[in-house]
Amino acid sequence: MSVHSDQAPSPVAAVVILAAGEGKRMKSSRSKLLHEIAGHSMLSYAVTAATTIQPEHIVVVVGHLRDQVEAHLAEIAPHVLTAVQEEQLGTGHAVQVALGQLADLTGDVMVTMGDVPMLTGETLAALLLEHRTQQAAATVLTAQVPDPTGYGRILRDAEGRVTGIVEHRDADDTQREITEINSGIYVFDVAALRSALTELVPANDQGELYLTDVLTVVREAGKPIGAYFIDDVWQTEGVNDRIQLSQMNAELNRRILERWMREGVTVVDPASTWVHASVDIAPDVILLPGTSLEGATSVAAGAQIGPDTTLIDVEVGENAVVTRTQASLSVIGPGANVGPFAHLRPGTTLGSGGKIGTFVETKNARIGARAKAPHLSYLGDAVIGEGANIGAGVIFANYDGLTKSTSTVGAHSFVGSNSVLAAPVEVADGAYIAAGSTITGDVGPGDLAVSRSRQRNVPGWVARKRPGTKTARAAEAAQEQKEPS
Ligand code: UD1
Ligand code: CA
Numbered sequence: 001m002s003v004h005s006d007q008a009p010s011p012v013a014a015v016v017i018l019a020a021g022e023g024k025r026m027k028s029s030r031s032k033l034l035h036e037i038a039g040h041s042m043l044s045y046a047v048t049a050a051t052t053i054q055p056e057h058i059v060v061v062v063g064h065l066r067d068q069v070e071a072h073l074a075e076i077a078p079h080v081l082t083a084v085q086e087e088q089l090g091t092g093h094a095v096q097v098a099l100g101q102l103a104d105l106t107g108d109v110m111v112t113m114g115d116v117p118m119l120t121g122e123t124l125a126a127l128l129l130e131h132r133t134q135q136a137a138a139t140v141l142t143a144q145v146p147d148p149t150g151y152g153r154i155l156r157d158a159e160g161r162v163t164g165i166v167e168h169r170d171a172d173d174t175q176r177e178i179t180e181i182n183s184g185i186y187v188f189d190v191a192a193l194r195s196a197l198t199e200l201v202p203a204n205d206q207g208e209l210y211l212t213d214v215l216t217v218v219r220e221a222g223k224p225i226g227a228y229f230i231d232d233v234w235q236t237e238g239v240n241d242r243i244q245l246s247q248m249n250a251e252l253n254r255r256i257l258e259r260w261m262r263e264g265v266t267v268v269d270p271a272s273t274w275v276h277a278s279v280d281i282a283p284d285v286i287l288l289p290g291t292s293l294e295g296a297t298s299v300a301a302g303a304q305i306g307p308d309t310t311l312i313d314v315e316v317g318e319n320a321v322v323t324r325t326q327a328s329l330s331v332i333g334p335g336a337n338v339g340p341f342a343h344l345r346p347g348t349t350l351g352s353g354g355k356i357g358t359f360v361e362t363k364n365a366r367i368g369a370r371a372k373a374p375h376l377s378y379l380g381d382a383v384i385g386e387g388a389n390i391g392a393g394v395i396f397a398n399y400d401g402l403t404k405s406t407s408t409v410g411a412h413s414f415v416g417s418n419s420v421l422a423a424p425v426e427v428a429d430g431a432y433i434a435a436g437s438t439i440t441g442d443v444g445p446g447d448l449a450v451s452r453s454r455q456r457n458v459p460g461w462v463a464r465k466r467p468g469t470k471t472a473r474a475a476e477a478a479q480e481q482k483e484p485s
Contacts (some may be wrong), residue, residue: 012128013057013190015050016098018065019043019114020085025241030067032239034072037249038256039276042239045117047077049111052130055291059098060114061085065066075259086120091184092200095193105390108132111211115413117184117248118234130228137192137223138215141185142237152182152212154227162227163219164398165212169205171451180214180229181237187295189387192218221354238363252277266378268306300334309339319353332363333369351386365396368411380404385411385429393418410445 002264005427023032032045043060050058050380058080061144062069064082073080083101085094095111108131110124123141131139140162142154147474152165153175165182166175196217200209220224230236239245256277257270267273280298287293288306295313297304302319309325316322319333329342338344343354346365350356354367357374365379368386373379375392380397381404388409397420398404409415411428416435426434428445437451462475 005121009128010107011134011267012053012055012103012110012187014098014102014152015053015110015112015124016045016095017043017050017058017060017080017112017114018091018094018184019046019068019069019303020061020088020094021115022064022088023115023240026245029066031072033069035239035245037117037239037245038252038274041076042117043072044076045112046112046114046119047073047080049119049121049124050112051077051079052109052323053124057081057102059083059101061094061098062173063088063094067330075212077188081434090202090206091195091211092209092214093210096197096209097210099190099194099197101476107190108187109190109193110185110187115238115240116183116185116236117239118237118252119183120235122345123230123232123235127228128231131187131226132231134224134226134426136226137189137216139187139226139228140215140227141236142180142227143183143184143233144179144233145236146179147182147231148176148181152184154180154182156180162215162225167204167210167212181236184211185236186211188214189223192221196221209453255375273306298303314344381406381423383408387412390416391415391417391419391435395420396423397421400421459477 001341010208014041019033026035027033034041039089041295047058060073060080060082062082063085070082081101082401083098085097096467108128112119127139127141150161150168153171154162157163158260160309167177176426196214199217200213204210234251238250238348253274254270257267257273260281261267265281266286268287269289273287274292276294278296280294282301284302285299285305290308290312293377294311297311297314299316300318304321305311307324311320312328314327317332317336318335319334321334322332323339325339325342325344329346330344330348332338332347332350333354334426335353338349338350338353341359343361344356347363348362350367350430351369351371352372355374356362359375360373360377360433362379365382367384368388370386371384371388372388373390375396377390381398383406384390388411396407405419407423407425408429410425410429411427413431415433416437419433419439421441422438424438425441425442430445431443432448433439433443433452434448435445437449438451439451443449466472
């Protein structure tokens with residue numbers, strides 16, 4: 001096979017993802033594989049990497065907490081198959097179970113693991129290329145680690161050819177000195193793999209069928225085996241406990257941020273900025289410290305986010321400024337201004353140049369272009385026209401205890417401070433509402449609505465009821481200034 005042929009290389013027959021193990025050290029009722037880094041389950045990264053190389057089949061071997069794992073797979077990757085390994089009798093047994101699902105395979109089979117989230121599709125492709133270039137029957141992905149404790153070690157002969165793998169617990173002292181480790185990721189010729197699997201015996205410390213022994217069996221059958229070494233150790237690293245989970249999360253985040261910085265995004269403090277793998281950011285965006293961008297969030301050019309802002313599934317328009325804000329499932333228009341201390345709940349859309357200011361909470365609120373709610377408001381189930389002004393402390397009272405209703409404020413209307421709109425009410429375009437009003441009925445275009453008691457002053461009340469107090473003396477002094485005796 002020529003590497004340089006114009007024809008696309010033949011697809012891999014299958015990628016088998018091992019995911020049946022228990023993950024004891026996570027101490028979790030949730031499957032280890034569903035724990036997330038950078039916003040996605042560990043298993044989803046394994047599936048994504050496998051999918052990148054477009055194999056004919058992907059088979060995930062499930063066992064421990066399989067209901068959770070299967071439900072998750074059905075959601076994120078309905079194209080993958082699962083094979084149930086009832087008892088975890090070893091990695092070799094797991095692959096046997098997977099192949100049991102796949103009759104009539106020819107060509108190459110890759111084996112990866114569900115708990116090695118940083119492995120990329122590019123690395124799988126490079127491993128496959130090496131395997132095919134060397135015309136090997138089995139090729140293992142290896143790396144050099146400072147502390148190889150616990151890993152299988154790569155054994156090589158005097159010429160440097162791989163001869164096999166020995167597990168840490170089965171290794172002698174000299175073998176334990178070896179720092180080249182087995183990543184647990186391989187590519188096999190499927191016929192060689194099938195036949196070698198039938199010859200495995202549990203002759204090891206754990207009494208398991210070791211996939212690692214396949215290499216020795218294949219070699220002893222006179223077929224070539226090889227290794228593909230990568231420098232990027234993180235790609236071979238598994239997650240076994242929550243300490244490794246946090247380290248892996250931080251490293252993946254660091255790589256995501258580096259990629260965005262190369263694309264022209266300013267990240268003021270990478271250590272406190274968290275961006276999920278699924279987020280999209282345009283050049284000239286500035287991310288201030290304490291910013292977290294999650295889910296399907298996108299940020300358009302020139303926008304500034306943070307400090308201390310979390311956006312989940314939020315679309316931010318060009319040049320918008322979002323300060324100290326929590327927002328989810330919302331759209332912030334171009335040039336709009338949000339925060340500080342704003343809470344945008346699902347269904348909020350803020351038009352271009354609009355403002356949601358300090359201590360304002362919104363939910364299912366459609367706010368027009370250049371409309372403003374600058375201070376201390378609740379806008380729930382609200383439709384607010386362009387250029388409208390919502391005064392300080394305005395409440396859209398959307399819930400009567402039974403149902404939620406929508407209220408509308410028309411374009412360029414003014415809602416006076418500390419007003420309550422008891423939904424459903426409709427305030428037309430170009431209307432005014434006097435401060436402190438409780439609005440229970442519709443307001444027509446151009447009308448002023450006043451709905452509060454008229455002011456009444458009681459002259460001399462302080463002098464009569466609070467004589468001798470500082471207040472009374474202040475009143476006297478003021479009176480004196482007004483009408484000097
Ligand atoms: C395995 C390798 C070791 C390698 C290391 C890399 C073997 C015998 N050893 O060791 O050489 O350095 O991975 O991380 O293969 N699994 C199943 N079914 C089973 C057993 C395991 O699905 O019956 C899955 C686990 O869920 C896990 C993976 O296979 O995802 C590896 O199993 P684990 O028991 O962690 O193997 P290690 O001892 O780490
Ligand atoms: Ca492991």
